[in-house]
Amino acid sequence: MLEIKGLRADIDGKEILKGIDLVVPDGELHAIMGPNGSGKSTLSYVLSGRDGYTVTGGTATFDGHDLLAMEPEQRAATGLFLAFQYPVELPGVNNANFLRTALNAVRRARGEPELDAVQFLKLARAEIKRLSMSDDMLKRNVNVGFSGGEKKRNEVLQMAVLGPKLAILDETDSGLDIDALKIVADGVNALRGPAFSALVITHYQRLLDYIVPDHVHVLAGGRIIRSGGPELAHELEATGYASVIADAA
């Protein structure tokens, strides 16, 4: 279970998150929607441990562990996964090696035995098939020369292989055509279950037609100003953020 209480964070002295309260119980999928500049990406980066943010107040725990005290790799080992809005290119790093290194690092940290190359390839190929990707993707350098859609699918592949308990998807729908969107959504839906929870950050309601959330939160000005069921996403689509923000003010 992810529990965020009164979380505040700065970038270069400018406060972006102004007291976030959010609980995502196991098995639930929550969407965070909000206008540009509302702090959505900052929230995902602060939770995953990227440099450059200063937490000035509040707490964030996952299954009782203090997330904010951990290194990014420790957060991954406890089961957190961030799907990047802009996946990073790693020239000279083979995608299969990258995935296997990540998986074995996480398995090592959890006290599980590492997978050898054969075991790993079997697992990766099965996931690739399920995500309608080509095997070729494993041979290429990480995200180098990938189209926008391929990069996002590669994020979902990593998520599927690493099998996180909590996934944060940071605008995974941006730049995707409808076919790629469905594949990404299928990848997330396949992981859903009592031990999996997710925080889906998005600007548009479109993704939520395919990944139906249990709850929807509206983030604006660094605070969650409204929460509701899946219908809230449709309301936002119809009325825009302005009226919700005006109502909350």
Added chain:
Amino acid sequence: MSGFSQLQSGAERFLARYDEARHRLRGDAGVRDAAATAFRRTGLPGAREESWRYTNLRPLVDLSFAEPALPTGDCTALLARLPAIEGPRLVFADGRFRADLSAVPSHVSVRTGAPSFGTLARPDSDKMVALNTMLAEDGAAISVPEDMQAGTILLVSLATNAADTPVGFHPRHSVELARGASLTLVEISIGDGAYLHNPVTSVTIGEAATLTHLRLQNESATAFHMSTLYADVAAGGTYDSFALTLGARLARMEVHARLAGEKATAHLNAAQLLGANQHADFTTVVRHDAPSTASRQTVKNVLTGAARGVFQGKIEVARIAQKTDGYQMNQALLLSADAEMDSKPELEIFADDVKCSHGATVGALDGEQLFYLRSRGVPEAEARNILVRAFLSEALDPIAHDTARAAMEAAIEDWWSRQSA
């Protein structure tokens, strides 16, 4: 003492060793004496010379390098450090050939026991060559006959530190490939203690012949490695080289490649991985002397601690060398605030229809890439290692010889674990 007079007294000590030893040194005495005359006149290269601006020999002249003792010592421990690469091997200990440690190839001609001077490396135009010529005692002369695909030969230099005092040795090698021949020469230098290893190698590549030259310089941390290589490539021939520098406190590899015939090719790839107070210099001069010749240089540097890397790359294109294709890229990854990279590309082009490009980049590890790896569970040290290896891959991946590449990678892995320890 000023830098200049220090260099001068260093040169005088080398000359004293020559005066004492010349009567019994083997090889052409006329060549040797002419080199000594040149060295007496010019001395060691100093910082006032353009091509030595970034590499100062003062640490070298702080020491006196004695003549190594007779080569009979036990080298078991050093030999155990060599990577397992199949093939015949020529082993030199403290600069002298050791038949008992070697497996001399029978299919090519190999001569040892005396320096093989040749005519490519000129004592009158290169001071380190003059020093080598004056004091050279031994070397390997390898000659591959026409059309022979000669496989792999190892050329090994061991520094034994047997006398526990600094020694200097100046091997003089030559490699000659006749028309259509091919050879992979894997050269490995390792050692213990403080010493000067100052080899000079002449390489002559005949028409349509190919020499693949892979060098692993992993000298001791207190050693000096000053190597000079002259390669002459005939029409359709290829000098394909990669040099990995990991060792020595002060190192310089100087390569002069002359593309003498049409469609001759030279690859002068290198990687320098340096830590602590190490200084290493990779200096190249590629001369395009015939039409449609090509040169490629990819030079990667990874610097930590207060290490300093130098790359000087000069491409000369003669008037006749139309359709020259020259490429040079020097990249440095600085892993600490005190590390420094000096990069000096030079193009001198007299032909009008040529393609020559060069570039240089210096930077730190990319924070986004590091975070991406760590967010996937990869611990920071491992993530840094992955990114450093990725940075080096462009220079290492083209090495077609699998066991040699594996040996290079193992040496890099070992270097990396020493840096992070």
